[in-house]
Amino acid sequence: MSTTELDAAGITDPALRTAYARCRALNAVHGRTYFLATRLLAPAQRPAIHALYGFARMADNVVDDRDADASPAAVAARLEQVRGRMRRGLDGTDPRTLVAEGEPVVAALADTVARYAIDHRHLEDFMDAMAMDLTVTDYATFDDLARYVHGSAAVIGLQVLPVLGTVGPREEAAPYAADLGVAFQVTNFLRDVAEDLDRGRVYLPRDELAAFGVDRELLDHCRAAGRTEPRVRRALAHLVARTRAVYRRAERGIPMLHPVSRPCVRTAYVLYGGILDEIVAADYDVFDRRVAVGNARRAAVALPHLARAVGTRLVRRPDTLPV
Structure with a gap:
C-alpha cells in the first residue's frame, strides 16, 4: 500500500500497516471497478475502504471458492470460524496480536470499525447473508x-458511509447508501446469472421470471446452450429496468456526502450502471460470457472525476475531511 495513504490515515504501527496493505491487495485483484473508484477518495480514506472490502472478500471466498468435495456443514463451520475471528477483533483484541496470529484482514477491519465507530450489527448482518448462500438456492419474490x-x-453501503462522511445527519443519507449497495448487488446478479447457475444458485426472483414464462429449467437450458432464449431476454430487460429505478433513487444521496467523497461514489455509480448498459448492448447475452465495462470507458468516466476530486482536496484543509 502507498505509504502516503497510510501516513495520511495516521496508521503508523508496522503490523497494522502490513494488515492494511493485505486488504488493499485483495481490493486491487478482485474489485476492479470498486478499486478504481476508491482511488478517487482522499488518501486518508482509502485504507478503511480497503479494509472493509478485504473482509467482505475473505468471507465471500469461504462460500464461493469452496472445495468441490467440501460438505455444506464443513463450509458452514469455516464461515462460523470467520465470524468468531471477526467478533474477537471487534471485541477489542489488539490488532497487532491478530496480525501476529495470521489475521491481517481481521486486524485491519477491527481497526477501521473502531476508528469510524461502525455499527457491529452491519458486520453481523453481512455474515448472516453469507450463511444464507449455504442453504438457500433461489428466492420466490423480491x-x-x-x-x-x-x-x-445494503449493509456495505452503511459500513462505508462513516468513512465517506456526510454534510448533514448521517441517518438522512443512510437509506440512499443502502440503496446504492443494493443497486450494485442486483447488477451483479444480472451480469453473473451463468456463474451463479454453475454454483447452484439463482438470485432472480421466481415470480418476476415466471411473469415472462421463465423458470430455472429454462435458465439451465440457456446456460448449456450458451445463448439467451427470447423469454429470458424479456425477463432480463424487465429486471434491468427495475434496477435502473433503484439507481435513480440512490443517486439522490450523492449530494448528501462529504464533497471529497462525491467523485468516488459518482464514478462507482456510473461504472456499475454502465454494466447494465453493456448487458443491454450485448442483447442480454449473459450465458456464455461475462459482460464488463471496457478500460477505455472506465478511463473516460474516471478521469473527469479524478480532476474534480483533486480540486476538492486542494481547497479543503486536512482537518475538514471525514473522520
Missing part, C-alpha cells in the same frame, strides 16, 4: 430476496 440483499449489499 421480498424474499430482500433479507439476503440487505446483508450482502
Whole structure:
C-alpha cells in the first residue's frame, strides 16, 4: 500500500500497516471497478475502504471458492470460524496480536470499525447473508430476496458511509447508501446469472421470471446452450429496468456526502450502471460470457472525476475531511 495513504490515515504501527496493505491487495485483484473508484477518495480514506472490502472478500471466498468435495456443514463451520475471528477483533483484541496470529484482514477491519465507530450489527448482518448462500438456492419474490440483499449489499453501503462522511445527519443519507449497495448487488446478479447457475444458485426472483414464462429449467437450458432464449431476454430487460429505478433513487444521496467523497461514489455509480448498459448492448447475452465495462470507458468516466476530486482536496484543509 502507498505509504502516503497510510501516513495520511495516521496508521503508523508496522503490523497494522502490513494488515492494511493485505486488504488493499485483495481490493486491487478482485474489485476492479470498486478499486478504481476508491482511488478517487482522499488518501486518508482509502485504507478503511480497503479494509472493509478485504473482509467482505475473505468471507465471500469461504462460500464461493469452496472445495468441490467440501460438505455444506464443513463450509458452514469455516464461515462460523470467520465470524468468531471477526467478533474477537471487534471485541477489542489488539490488532497487532491478530496480525501476529495470521489475521491481517481481521486486524485491519477491527481497526477501521473502531476508528469510524461502525455499527457491529452491519458486520453481523453481512455474515448472516453469507450463511444464507449455504442453504438457500433461489428466492420466490423480491421480498424474499430482500433479507439476503440487505446483508450482502445494503449493509456495505452503511459500513462505508462513516468513512465517506456526510454534510448533514448521517441517518438522512443512510437509506440512499443502502440503496446504492443494493443497486450494485442486483447488477451483479444480472451480469453473473451463468456463474451463479454453475454454483447452484439463482438470485432472480421466481415470480418476476415466471411473469415472462421463465423458470430455472429454462435458465439451465440457456446456460448449456450458451445463448439467451427470447423469454429470458424479456425477463432480463424487465429486471434491468427495475434496477435502473433503484439507481435513480440512490443517486439522490450523492449530494448528501462529504464533497471529497462525491467523485468516488459518482464514478462507482456510473461504472456499475454502465454494466447494465453493456448487458443491454450485448442483447442480454449473459450465458456464455461475462459482460464488463471496457478500460477505455472506465478511463473516460474516471478521469473527469479524478480532476474534480483533486480540486476538492486542494481547497479543503486536512482537518475538514471525514473522520
